Amino acid sequence: MDSSKFLILGVNGQLGRALSVLYPQAQKTDIDELDITSFQSVNNYNWDNITTILNAAAYTNVDGAETEEGQASAWAVNDKAVASLADIAKVKNLLLVHISTEYVFDGTKGPHKEDEPPSPLGVYAKTKTAGDKAAAKAPKHYIVRTSWVIGDGKNFARTMLELGKQGVAPTVVADQIGRPTFTTELAKAIKFLIDKKAPYGTYNVTNEGEPVSWADFTRAIFKEAGLDLNVTDTTTEKYFAAKPGVAPRPLNSVLDLSKIESAGFSPRDWREDLKDYIRKELKK
Numbered sequence: 001m002d003s004s005k006f007l008i009l010g011v012n013g014q015l016g017r018a019l020s021v022l023y024p025q026a027q028k029t030d031i032d033e034l035d036i037t038s039f040q041s042v043n044n045y046n047w048d049n050i051t052t053i054l055n056a057a058a059y060t061n062v063d064g065a066e067t068e069e070g071q072a073s074a075w076a077v078n079d080k081a082v083a084s085l086a087d088i089a090k091v092k093n094l095l096l097v098h099i100s101t102e103y104v105f106d107g108t109k110g111p112h113k114e115d116e117p118p119s120p121l122g123v124y125a126k127t128k129t130a131g132d133k134a135a136a137k138a139p140k141h142y143i144v145r146t147s148w149v150i151g152d153g154k155n156f157a158r159t160m161l162e163l164g165k166q167g168v169a170p171t172v173v174a175d176q177i178g179r180p181t182f183t184t185e186l187a188k189a190i191k192f193l194i195d196k197k198a199p200y201g202t203y204n205v206t207n208e209g210e211p212v213s214w215a216d217f218t219r220a221i222f223k224e225a226g227l228d229l230n231v232t233d234t235t236t237e238k239y240f241a242a243k244p245g246v247a248p249r250p251l252n253s254v255l256d257l258s259k260i261e262s263a264g265f266s267p268r269d270w271r272e273d274l275k276d277y278i279r280k281e282l283k284k
């Protein structure tokens with residue numbers, strides 16, 4: 001597979017950076033060079049030299065999407081832009097790799113299988129659900145559904161580590177459970193699907209390991225970082241009451257991994273990746 005014909009969109013984001021490490025030869029853009037919401041820019045792009053679109057671009061500000069301005073941007077990036085990428089992929093016979101989220105589910109059930117009907121709660125969730133439908137119109141597509149993404153960028157682990165280094169003992173939600181997904185592992189899974197020429201469709205990809213609550217995940221982060229700080233549990237209900245305007249979140253974010261595992265990819269335990277991640281973050 002000639003990765004110089006791969007195009008990474010959203011290369012400055014968390015997943016974009018990990019894909020760029022895995023595919024150093026790939027062509028790379030972000031919003032400053034190719035704004036995927038500009039129909040004209042997407043159409044005018046030179047697709048002749050591309051075989052594969054890796055769409056790591058997205059509007060990911062879950063709470064921001066609940067505002068009027070955020071809502072418009074979220075629909076434009078997460079739905080309309082994906083529809084034009086799927087059109088291009090169809091016309092030019094390209095593979096479209098698109099990233100979905102467990103937010104497409106309301107989280108009343110779980111672990112979520114790939115074929116569970118969507119039940120999105122907030123605006124971001126609804127835009128991503130529509131984007132999945134749009135991406136699926138590309139005849140050659142992988143929709144990689146993931147959760148709790150952690151890489152080089154703004155994410156929960158980095159925020160907690162920063163708070164911990166400042167000596168803040170946080171209060172954290174203990175009734176939302178999921179599995180973290182380190183971008184190194186997510187990028188590897190994408191490469192696996194492409195290299196293996198796995199059947200097109202939707203695949204859940206997160207790290208493996210025991211599902212965890214945000215509060216226990218914070219404890220694991222502090223333990224790895226050698227920070228002796230107390231973490232106080234709270235509930236989603238109390239958290240929402242204290243922060244009006246935040247988007248609703250699924251309580252159960254756990255994705256069933258049997259499809260990707262039976263395809264032959266075994267994700268690492270999140271605790272192993274957390275060790276490596278904290279070690280690197282502490283060196284910065």
Ligand SMILES: NC(=O)c1ccc[n+]([C@@H]2O[C@H](COP(=O)([O-])OP(=O)(O)OC[C@H]3O[C@@H](n4cnc5c(N)ncnc54)[C@H](OP(=O)(O)O)[C@@H]3O)[C@@H](O)[C@H]2O)c1
Pocket residue numbers: 009010011012013014015016030031032034035036037056057058059060077099100101102128146147148149150153154
């Ligand atoms: N983060 C999570 O916890 C999580 C969980 C589940 C699924 N996901 C999904 O995983 C994927 C990757 O997430 P991530 O955390 O890597 O996202 P991220 O760090 O927010 O990166 C997204 C990138 O897309 C760029 N972008 C935004 N609008 C664009 C546009 N119009 N044209 C081109 N580029 C644009 C962003 O640029 P700016 O920064 O300048 O806006 C940013 O560089 C997304 O599809 C997301 O929905 C994420």
